[in-house]
Amino acid sequence: QVQLQESGPGLVKPSETLSLTCTIxxxxxxxxxxxxFRRPPGKGLEWIGYISYSGITNYNPSLNSRITISxxxxxxxxxxxxxxxxxxxxxxxxCARRDTTGYYYFWGQGTLVTVSS
Amino acid sequence: DIQLxxxxxxxxxxxxxxxxxxxxxxxxxxxxxxxxxxxxxxAPKLLIYAASTLQSGVPSRFSGSGSGTExxxxxxxxxxxxxxxxxxxxxxxxxxxxxxxxxxxxx
Numbered sequence: 001q002v003q004l005q006e007s008g009p010g011l012v013k014p015s016e017t018l019s020l021t022c023t024i025x026x027x028x029x030x031x032x033x034x035x036x037f038r039r040p041p042g043k044g045l046e047w048i049g050y051i052s053y054s055g056i057t058n059y060n061p062s063l064n065s066r067i068t069i070s071x072x073x074x075x076x077x078x079x080x081x082x083x084x085x086x087x088x089x090x091x092x093x094x095c096a097r098r099d100t101t102g103y104y105y106f107w108g109q110g111t112l113v114t115v116s117s
Numbered sequence: 118d119i120q121l122x123x124x125x126x127x128x129x130x131x132x133x134x135x136x137x138x139x140x141x142x143x144x145x146x147x148x149x150x151x152x153x154x155x156x157x158x159x160a161p162k163l164l165i166y167a168a169s170t171l172q173s174g175v176p177s178r179f180s181g182s183g184s185g186t187e188x189x190x191x192x193x194x195x196x197x198x199x200x201x202x203x204x205x206x207x208x209x210x211x212x213x214x215x216x217x218x219x220x221x222x223x224x
Binding site (some may be wrong): 058 | 122149159166167211212215216217218
């Protein structure tokens with residue numbers, strides 16, 4: 001069974017860079033597309049961006065200038081960097097796999113990142 | 118961006134009730150729509166994809182319908198474990214977008 005696990009600091013200072021990693025177990029990062037999503041407190045879900053196993057990326061234009069998503073096939077991981085964070089970036093961040101159907105069945109448990117000084 | 122409008126945003130219902138949630142897209146998205154259930158502290162759970170295809174393992178009381186701009190999620194007989202928040206998501210074009218959610222609570 002494929003499992004995804006997000007990891008990274010739970011607290012980031014304003015103007016700094018949020019960095020998260022998603023580690024995949026029970027399956028390979030190869031041959032799939034991988035996305036990051038987030039859910040701010042009291043709000044709905046937002047798609048951040050995706051990366052393919054070969055490194056093709058597509059980012060949400062609302063965050064485009066601040067996002068970098070990368071993949072490390074040797075570690076079976078992919079990562080998110082979000083720069084110049086503000087309190088509005090406080091959210092539970094999820095990683096997920098886009099299946100061959102094109103839909104997202106496998107998700108990580110989510111990790112809360114709080115932006116505060 | 119394609120906007121998804123879910124209604125209602127809040128729903129109070131009893132066990133055994135038939136529940137219908139609507140998702141309207143700001144432009145046609147064919148059948149590229151998914152429905153998720155999310156409980157507090159948990160990841161979203163895929164219930165329906167391609168507007169009407171039941172994800173494997175999801176109880177048959179859940180069903181989806183629609184195409185183009187109007188979609189519905191129906192729970193034929195609400196069970197205690199179904200009290201949660203439900204989201205629609207469009208995958209017709211990027212950026213992917215979600216509806217605002219429908220919270221289903223116990224009456």
